[in-house]
Amino acid sequence: MAFKHLFKVVLNWNSNQIQEDSTKRFYSKSHQIKIEGKPLLNISAAKAFKGDPELYNPEDLLLSSLVSCHMMSYLYVCSQNGIEVLEYSDNAEATLEVSPDGSGRITEVRLKPKVKIANADKIELAIELHTKANQLCFIANSCNFPVLHNASCEIF
Numbered sequence: 001m002a003f004k005h006l007f008k009v010v011l012n013w014n015s016n017q018i019q020e021d022s023t024k025r026f027y028s029k030s031h032q033i034k035i036e037g038k039p040l041l042n043i044s045a046a047k048a049f050k051g052d053p054e055l056y057n058p059e060d061l062l063l064s065s066l067v068s069c070h071m072m073s074y075l076y077v078c079s080q081n082g083i084e085v086l087e088y089s090d091n092a093e094a095t096l097e098v099s100p101d102g103s104g105r106i107t108e109v110r111l112k113p114k115v116k117i118a119n120a121d122k123i124e125l126a127i128e129l130h131t132k133a134n135q136l137c138f139i140a141n142s143c144n145f146p147v148l149h150n151a152s153c154e155i156f
Contacts, residue, residue, distance in 0.1 A: 009034065011032070029050065029051040030043070030044040031044070041061075042056070043055055043058070043061070059094060066092065067092045069139040070111055070137050070140065073133035073138075074129060074133035077132045078126065078129060081129060083126050085115060086116045087114075088113060088115050091112045091114075092112060095109075105144075108147075109143075109146070111147065112152075114152050116155070120155050127152075130149045131149070134149065
């Protein structure tokens with residue numbers, strides 16, 4: 001039986017943020033996302049798209065969601081396979097291609113998880129389990145681009 005969960009956010013923006021340069025007006029991309037019971041998220045476009053570089057942007061958040069979801073899925077499959085994970089880090093990258101018409105899309109994400117485990121005899125399995133984690137990852141399953149893994153594992 002499939003279970004459904006509903007997630008809600010509220011976005012707030014106002015036209016008081018219109019900016020002008022010498023040739024045209026443009027809208028500020030800065031806005032807030034409210035999720036009940038959590039601190040406000042202040043978001044903008046990426047700097048390349050005239051956003052506030054000090055704020056998170058949708059591309060940052062998409063990549064962060066993938067990295068976080070993959071790690072949680074990975075920890076789950078490791079616990080199922082008796083692997084004791086001691087440290088986990090990632091230095092992930094997302095490639096965004098923008099078309100001449102202004103449309104764009106993420107074309108791939110590269111996760112680069114580095115894992116330290118306690119089980120010397122399970123290094124190969126620990127690396128292989130990234131594939132299973134990717135198959136379980138809610139966010140990766142929702143993407144229309146490849147999520148690639150360059151994983152490494154060592155003994156702590």
